[in-house]
Amino acid sequence: MVAEVDKGALLVAFLATKGVEVDPEKYGNQKVSCIGHQDRSPSASVDAQKGVYHCFSCNLSGDVYTLIMHDRGVDFNGANEIAQAELRADAGDPSPVGAGRRGRFIPSWRMGASQGSGRFLPPNRR
Structure with missing residues (x-):
């Protein structure tokens, strides 16, 4: 799963590969042509x-x-594989997949008092 890269940035990168330009800094909906069918006027948002897309013509x-x-x-x-292989660099994440990007999972009950809230106990201590 691509957790480090914003899904909105991946969406903008994917739409750019389809010839649809989106301003990633603009807040709110932007009208664009749909990638699913031919448009004479923009029918998608x-x-x-x-990081969401919707076409009002073809749904x-x-x-x-x-x-x-x-x-x-x-x-x-x-x-997910396509997003990681083809879109990560365009979305602002130049590091290759599997290059130490994932941290080690530490259950919340294993974290020390300085890192966690201390409310969780391991399953065998409940």
């Missing part, structure tokens, strides 16, 4: 801050993963 809607699944005919895992 993109919110780059929230194609969702996040970057939904659009990749629709465009490339893949499942979620395939869409």
Whole structure:
């Protein structure tokens, strides 16, 4: 899963590959042409801050993963692989996948008092 990169930035990068320009800094909805069908006038809306897309004509809607699944005919895992392989650098994350980006998972009950709230106990101490 791409946790380090904002899904909105991935959406903007994906739409750019389809020839749709979106201002990632603009707040709120932006009208754009739909990537799912030919448009004479913009019929879709993109919110780059929230990372969501919706076409009012054909009802194609969702996040970057939904659009990749629709465009490339893949499942979620395939869409995730495409997002990581093709869109990460365009979305502002130049580091390659698997280059130490993931931290080690530490259960909240294992964290010390300085890191966690101290409310959680391990399952065998409840």
